[in-house]
Amino acid sequence: MASQAAIGFTRGAPSLDIIDTEGLVEATRLAFAEDPAGTTAYGTAVGYAPLRKWIAEQHGVPVEQVLVTNGSMQADAFLFEQLVSPGDAVIVEAPTYDRTLLNLRQRGAEVHPIALHEDGIDVDAVQALLESGVRPKLAHIIPNFQNPAGYTLSAPKRARLLALASQYGFTLFEDDPYFSIRFEGEQLPTMLSQDTSGSVVYASSFSKTVCPGIRVGYLVGPAEVIAGIAKIATTTYISPNMVSQSIVNQFCRSGRLDKSIDTVRAALRQRKDALVAALERELPKAEYTAPQGGYFMWVRLPGVSIDALADAAAEHGVAFVKGADFLLEGGDDSVRLAYSGLSAEEIDEGVTRLAAAVRSLDA
Template sequence: MAPILFTRGAPSLDIIDQEGLRDAAQQAFTKDPGGTFAYGTSVGYVPLREWIAEKHGVDVNQVLVTNGSMQADAFLFELLVSPGDDVVVEAPTYDRTLLNLRQRGAKVTAIDLQTDGIDVDAFQTLLESGTRPSLAHIIPNFQNPAGYTLSAEKRARLLALAAQHDFVLFEDDPYYEVRFEGTPLPTMLSQDENNRVVYASSFSKTMCPGIRCGYLVGPADVIAKVQKIATNTYISPNMVAQSIVNEFCRSGRIDQSVATVRVALRERKDALVNALKRELPDAVYTAPQGGYFMWVELPGVSIEKLFPVAKEHGVEFVKGSDFLLEGGDNAMRMAFSGVTPEQIDEGITRLATAVRSL
């Protein structure tokens, strides 16, 4: 029995534009072999940097392209977070973010995530109590792991709080393009009038995970400091990958790729919701409008006990407790991006059998 994996937040091979990536690679190698095969500079492949700047309506010196958005995160944390610094995150939040911040010795405060984003009232209360975070990490669209989206009202309030209390609002936004329902909301970056937002995104979710290409957009002085860290880290990032991404974006194939991914993700989300309704009617969740993940709670079920039993039944997920400083024992993250609707249906059937066996 082949395992069905709800574990990885990545598009499956069948929805990746393999032909388009091959064409983009050929164009990159042919059009600009010098720029593609050389070391380059620490800000990234210059034409791609220019494309990103144009996309976000910013000056090119506000952009830095990295080897994946996780490296962008790590560079920003290295610049802004020192041991003992207060940092605010969502609860739950991406497990690697928690790991990185704790390794830096940050004092992490996790504020509850609601279905329309972080509890801004609780955040404001924390700030008014005297806590002075150097940074607040927010995943605004189809949050990893919960799948929730930050409302327009809360975006405006966070921008005001960042300006008032002088902290960096880190808008970590790799899922923005993969909305399959509802109306897109403007980024906080596009509404920032006080230079408090640093924005990160990635091409892994719209092109392919293996491309490992992400970027930061922010105030020019912040990006210049991050550039120094990048220079000392690797001289330059992967020029071959970034040149391919540049050709893929400029050819328009990126738009086709995003459209394909959106259609597939909506089908997979629907399959997950329908299977849960049928097999686990007591499950608690909010169906996302985009992205790769859904946060599922099973009242009265210990996920710690369920996890190994589910694995024996041929289905795997990520425990909710991995994304929290404490709690989450009845929750799990279900990634529906890398499995077909048929696999989802079978996987939830197996999961329900495992739950009943407890």
């Protein structure tokens, strides 16, 4: 079995067939043809000016509230460096993105994981933590199609988090790279768009809507916060990648971004449906909530040792990410399955192999 070509449910990235390479070639030509000086120069730490302006217009904020970075992980790191010192309390979802946990722990933060439900973080538990006297510097929230769970934060919970952030004076970090990738249901407004107290810093990325290799992300937040982060960015790299940002600017302004998002949405809906159908057929005892967008599904396999399953799955030519990787504790019966980079046929075969691996544990 190990000789089979492996099928990986591991990486949250789109496959090449749903990336608009033709549009990127044209955007690249336009970037160098229309602004060769700006595209090839160092630039400044706040990012490529035309793209910064476009992002500000999309969010309805002054351009001073926007900073464009080398991917959203860079944006996250800058924000944490600006706001979080060793010993500072930080609220995170449980489970949450593993790199977030790693970054915060490396900074010496006092991490407070709060259980994640199908409609988002347990806001009652957040409020109880605040009422107990904990004063976090920030709460990290992935509101749409959360990585790793695929869950979406409900409108009432968004409103409550905004109120708590205003009342207790912490930053609500809305980490939202999947916002545009909704293929079912009604789009919810961002917390940034509803913020009246300057509590929200918003991050997003073009990695999920243009292509991962473009490495362009951004932050939107209070002007004084963005100005502070700009100083960190200046000492870190003088300026981010102007070539990538100029290409993204042309891609967005040409209308190609909207077409790309439509393509990605259609493909991901099909892939999610294939995953659900295969799980229903092959692993009927599996527990999950099918996402309405994004790249990931959190799957619980009651009674299965995921550590043992990982070894068996490798023997059957399939890979996943262990649920425990996204938690400080727990998740020992859960996996994250990323369906974004696989065809429907590969997903079906991958789940068939995964089910065979599960059965082999009882053999």
